[in-house]
Amino acid sequence: MELQASPFARFLIAFLFVVLFHQLFALDVSEHIYVSSDGYGNFKSIQEAIDSIPEGNSQWIRIHVEKGAYREKVTIPKYKEYIMLEGEGSDQTWIEYGDYANDGIHTTESSTTFSCYADNFMARDISFKNTFNGGQSMSQAVAALVAGDKSSFYRCSFFGIQDTLCDLSGRHYYKDCYIEGAIDFIFGQGQSIFERCTISTTSGVQGVGYITAHGRDSKHDWSGFVFKSCNITGSAQTYLGRPWRPYARVIFYESYMANIIAPEGWDTWQYDGWDTTFAEIKCRGPGAKRKGRVNWMKMLTDKALKHYTRTRSVSNTKMTTKDALNYLTKVRQIYQYQEGKYAEFLTLMTDFKKERIDTEGVAERVKELFKENPDLILGFNSFLPPKYEIKLDEKKNVEFKDAMKFVNKIKNRFQHDVHVYNSFLAILNNYKKDNNTIQDIYREVAVLFENHLDLLDEFAQFLPADSPVARHQHTPPAKVVHQDDDSEISLLVHLFSQTGL
Numbered sequence: 001m002e003l004q005a006s007p008f009a010r011f012l013i014a015f016l017f018v019v020l021f022h023q024l025f026a027l028d029v030s031e032h033i034y035v036s037s038d039g040y041g042n043f044k045s046i047q048e049a050i051d052s053i054p055e056g057n058s059q060w061i062r063i064h065v066e067k068g069a070y071r072e073k074v075t076i077p078k079y080k081e082y083i084m085l086e087g088e089g090s091d092q093t094w095i096e097y098g099d100y101a102n103d104g105i106h107t108t109e110s111s112t113t114f115s116c117y118a119d120n121f122m123a124r125d126i127s128f129k130n131t132f133n134g135g136q137s138m139s140q141a142v143a144a145l146v147a148g149d150k151s152s153f154y155r156c157s158f159f160g161i162q163d164t165l166c167d168l169s170g171r172h173y174y175k176d177c178y179i180e181g182a183i184d185f186i187f188g189q190g191q192s193i194f195e196r197c198t199i200s201t202t203s204g205v206q207g208v209g210y211i212t213a214h215g216r217d218s219k220h221d222w223s224g225f226v227f228k229s230c231n232i233t234g235s236a237q238t239y240l241g242r243p244w245r246p247y248a249r250v251i252f253y254e255s256y257m258a259n260i261i262a263p264e265g266w267d268t269w270q271y272d273g274w275d276t277t278f279a280e281i282k283c284r285g286p287g288a289k290r291k292g293r294v295n296w297m298k299m300l301t302d303k304a305l306k307h308y309t310r311t312r313s314v315s316n317t318k319m320t321t322k323d324a325l326n327y328l329t330k331v332r333q334i335y336q337y338q339e340g341k342y343a344e345f346l347t348l349m350t351d352f353k354k355e356r357i358d359t360e361g362v363a364e365r366v367k368e369l370f371k372e373n374p375d376l377i378l379g380f381n382s383f384l385p386p387k388y389e390i391k392l393d394e395k396k397n398v399e400f401k402d403a404m405k406f407v408n409k410i411k412n413r414f415q416h417d418v419h420v421y422n423s424f425l426a427i428l429n430n431y432k433k434d435n436n437t438i439q440d441i442y443r444e445v446a447v448l449f450e451n452h453l454d455l456l457d458e459f460a461q462f463l464p465a466d467s468p469v470a471r472h473q474h475t476p477p478a479k480v481v482h483q484d485d486d487s488e489i490s491l492l493v494h495l496f497s498q499t500g501l
Contacts, residue, residue, distance in 0.1 A: 029084070030059035036066040040405045042412065046074050046085070046095060055079040065126060066405075067092035073099070078117040078148070087126030090157040090178065094127035101140035108163060112142035116151060119170070124154035133161060138183060142166045146190065153177055160185060161202065167192050167225070182236060184213035187244060191223040194230055201234030201260055208262050212241030213269075214248035224249030224277065232287065233258040241278060242267040249277040251300070257287030265293045272296075327379055334373060345369060363388045406458055413452065423448055438463055 033049045034041035043049045049063045060082045067088040074095055076083060087093025097113040099106050109115075114128045132141035143160040149170035157178040158165045164181035167190035174193070179186060180200045201209050211232070216223045225241075232240075232255060239262050241250045266278045273296040280288065281300060335342040348365050351357045357365070367390045370376040381389045414420040427444045442463065449456040 029062045031061045033061065033063045034066070034408050035063060035070075036405070036408075037068050037070065038066075040409050040412070041066060042408065045072055046070055047072055050074065050076055050080065050083065053080050053083065057082055060084055062086060065093050070095045071097060073097050073112075074114045076116040076118050076121065076148075081118045081120045081148075083118065083121055085121075085123040085126060087124070089125050090127045090155055093125065094129055094157075096129040096131050098131040099141065100130075100132040103139075108140040108142060109145060109166070111140060112145040112166065114143065115145040115147070117147045119148040119150055121146075121148055121151040122154075123152075123156050125156070127157040127159065129159040130161075130164065138162050146170065146172055146188075163187055169223075180234075181211075182209040182238075184210050184242075184244070186211060186225065187213035187215070189215035189217070189221075189223050189245070190225070193226045193228060195228045196230065197227070198231045198233065199227065201236045201238040203236040209236050209238040210242050210267065211238055212248075212250045213244040214241065214250050215244040216247040216249050217245035219247050219275070221247060224251065226250075227252045227255050229253070230255040231258075232256065232261070232285075234260055236260065237262055239267045240265050240280070242269040243271050243273070243276050244269075246271045246275045247277075251277070251279045251281065252283055254282045255284075255288075257283055257285040259286035261287035263289075263292030266297060268294075324383065327383070330379070331376065334376065341369065359385065359388050363390050366390065403462065406462070409458075410455060413455065420448060 035043050035046055035049050037044055053061055062084045065087045095114055099111040101108045101111045113130050128144040130141040130143040140163040141160055143158045143164045145166040145168055147168040152173040155176045160181050162183040164185035165179055167188035169189050172190050172192040174197055175195045177197045180202055182202050212225055214225055237260050277298050279298045279300050331345055332342055352362050366380050377390050411421055445459055446456055
């Protein structure tokens with residue numbers, strides 16, 4: 001049976017994660033910023049978080065956005081590179097606004113809800129929405145505009161009607177995303193790959209719609225849209241695309257097409273179509289029938305297809321040997337006082353290399369081995385195929401985030417009195433180092449938070465449920481869990497003591 005950690009142990013884990021290890025294992029993250037509309041984060045708005053990052057930044061900074069609707073326009077300027085924007089699920093965290101182009105104020109570009117002009121950007125588990133709906137009076141209303149080079153989006157959603165996603169310029173990668181719209185709702189001059197994405201057409205417009213409008217304006221231009229292993233679905237009939245510029249290039253590869261595709265497949269708009277590169281390769285589904293397709297649709301060679309569909313040139317997050325070594329170093333650092341556990345991990349990797357255990361078995365063993373370190377589990381997911389990704393227990397996720405919020409709450413409360421915050425860190429560092437008991441640590445925190453009883457009561461929630469301190473608090477104690485958490489707490493506190501805080 002898996003031992004459960006006490007709320008106090010979970011608090012220490014969160015403390016370790018928030019204060020000491022601002023590190024993503026796919027990216028070497030130097031800083032972690034927490035956004036929460038309820039005031040428990042570093043900032044209440046996403047734009048405030050971005051504004052806090054200096055121009056010329058050269059280290060990855062992670063902005064974690066708590067679930068909720070953030071009604072704001074967000075812009076990442078050109079000189080603020082290396083930002084990773086992370087929500088808590090595209091159905092849980094979203095940015096929304098309702099500007100549109102034909103209001104006498106905005107252009108198509110300025111109507112956008114979210115704009116990124118910087119290179120090296122990543123987003124995951126968040127949605128971008130333009131809420132404008134003019135009914136039959138359509139207008140450009142952009143949900144997201146991407147103009148920097150080497151940007152990537154994972155498990156993100158984009159909602160709009162006309163011009164939903166402006167993939168303006170640069171190399172971009174979209175994986176497991178959802179994109180919804182009606183007219184030209186994926187447009188621009190980008191060189192982009194959409195892999196395993198759902199492309200959904202929405203009703204509400206007169207006549208047939210258009211998924212893409214690519215803007216390649218020269219035969220020497222490398223740009224183009226590639227839809228690889230995507231699901232093309234929705235509620236309205238649509239063309240796969242039309243050329244925004246004469247040399248537009250759009251390829252659908254091994255994708256499923258529902259019965260919503262116009263028989264012609266493609267439209268010429270104001271061009272004759274012969275200079276475009278519009279192609280459908282190995283697609284399936286009732287909408288993929290070739291009968292009735294335009295006669296200027298292209299056939300590609302295997303060499304050209306391989307070039308267009310490779311992800312290396314557009315993604316900024318491919319795993320490398322350096323990533324694996326960084327991860328291994330992090331495991332060794334965390335378990336420097338438990339050499340047996342580190343050795344067990346090395347043995348597990350050796351068994352996998354020699355095919356003594358399969359991928360599913362590795363995932364199960366890692367989940368058990370690192371059960372007290374959810375950040376290590378999430379980091380290991382970066383090296384696993386999507387279908388084998390390890391899922392954390394939902395209850396544990398919620399409790400972990402509660403602890404993170406409490407740490408940030410303390411940091412924000414005493415941002416102008418660093419002595420209090422540093423003293424709080426020292427109390428945790430000294431736990432067990434000086435053979436302190438739970439009562440000792442509580443008494444020290446009580447003195448520190450003498451004029452902040454709400455923090456003291458909240459702190460008591462993270463103490464072992466059977467402790468005298470928890471039993472005598474006004475606030476109801478946490479649920480009773482397994483009580484033998486001493487080794488886990490000791491490990492984490494040992495790690496704290498090595499930080500030099």
